[in-house]
Amino acid sequence: MIERDTKIVCDLVKSKLRTGTRTVVAIAGPPASGKSTLAQAVVRALNCERNESAPFAALLEMDGYHLDNRLLESRGLLARKGSPETFDAAGFAETVRRLEAADRETFHPKFDRQMDLSIANAVAISPDTPIVVVEGNYLLLKAEPWRSMKDRFSASVFVGPTMEVLQERLVQRWINHGLDAETALKKTLKNDLPNAELVLSASEEADILLKQDYDEYVQ
Template identity: 60%
Template sequence: MIKQDAKQVCDLISSRRQVGVRTIVAIAGPPASGKSTLAEAVVQSLNAQKSSAVPSATLVPMDGYHLDNRVLETRGLRAKKGAPETFDAFGFCKAIKALQSARHESFHPMFDRQMDLAIANAIAVHPETPIVVVEGNYLLMKSDPWRMLEDVFALTVFVSPTLEELESRLQQRWIKHGFDPETALKRTKTNDLPNAERVIRDSRKADLTLSQNYTEFGMRYAF
């Protein structure tokens, strides 16, 4: 199923390739939807089609723009990590917008879940790489600053299983981090699930919506 969805997205990207500017693709969805898994599969597929040393595509996740835990603590937002206000949203949107016409190498942060922090300049985007796949929860939000990206994306994809499936996945995510089932469910219901509902409610309609339930566990995953 993931291969079929990735192929569908890759075919759409081919049909939406833009001349003179880099093609920016958004893969959005609520937490635990499987968007990270799909985005990785799409980038791998695009790069497998080319033997050049320059990647055909690079993945830039929104996760790297999490505010540092120390900043969140001073603002009373540590328990809400993953909510829109816990990201450097303006910095992220400006960086993605700049990628569209960048003619130089650029560097972007990557979130390390084990260390629970963002690593600066961990992702390099080659100046000749024609496609950038951006992945994150809030890419299609209709509010500022997210809507400044509306005219940047050549293709938008939204991945959204049912809320029941998301709740189960989110709880399992916390259990994998060592929490007992009751605590995991509480964390899910008080923060993660409201974020998921907000993403579903406040995102604009994507060019392609996928509801398939492929698993993201065992692979890198993102808030």
Template identity: 60%
Template sequence: MDGYHLDNRILETRSLLEKKGTPETFDGIGFCQAIRGLQSARHESFHPKFDRQMDLAIAGAIAVHPETPTIVVEGNYLLMDSDPWRTLADVYAATVFVSPTLEELKSRLQRRWIKHGFDPKSALQRATTNDLPNAELVIRESRKADLTLNQNYTEFGMRYAF
């Protein structure tokens, strides 16, 4: 799904660059049309992918052959019960929701932003003002998945509860 991020120049003109990652910063309609199109594809199709290092989508970087037996789609808003995301509800064969605690998610997000060059304070700011509100939106407004992985962490590793 991240390949459908709108380009930073578009986000800048719409004053959305600081909110990158929120639903309105994606080409959600284009994404949903592309996923729906896979059901009846007769020819190989090409889809964008997101390059985090360059912070941009790369067009035509993922090839999908019409005889591919299983396609895994990943993204925050795929189970949202609002348009355009809800138009995919009947497309998925199975859905999985990975659900760490918000505290663990905050820690992961801060580490991610540090890896991308943010200092710890700025990384925490980015995580708490943009990413965590998105996570709360997803939790609040998504349909129930077929399988939810509630991640519980201990000092000895990760445990999953189904």
């Protein structure tokens, strides 16, 4: 199934390729939807098709724009980490706007889930890379500043499993990070599922909707 969805998205990307400017593709969806796994598979597949000095496609993840835990704690937002207000949304939107230019090498942060923090300048994107796949929960959210990114995307994909599937995956994610089942369920119900509901109910329509209600989701 992941192979099928990867091909669907790759075909969409290739049909939307721009000339004279970079092609920016959005893969959005709620937490634990499988969008990260899909985005990584799409970038790998696109790069396997070309043998160039620079990658044909690069991946930029919204999670790199998490605000630091110390800042979140000072604002009383640490327990809500992952919600829209816990990201540098304006900074991320500006980064997406500038991706089109492709006039120089750019450097971007990457989120390390084990350390629970963003690492600055961990992702380099070559000016010779014509496709950037952007992945994240809120890429298609109707509220500003997220909404300002919509016109920058040449193509968009939304991954939206059922709430039952999402809850099961989110609880398992926390268990995999060392929490007991009861605590994992509480964290999921208090923060993760409300974020998922927001993404599912308040996102713009994408070019393609994928359910991904199968077992190939990777934590």
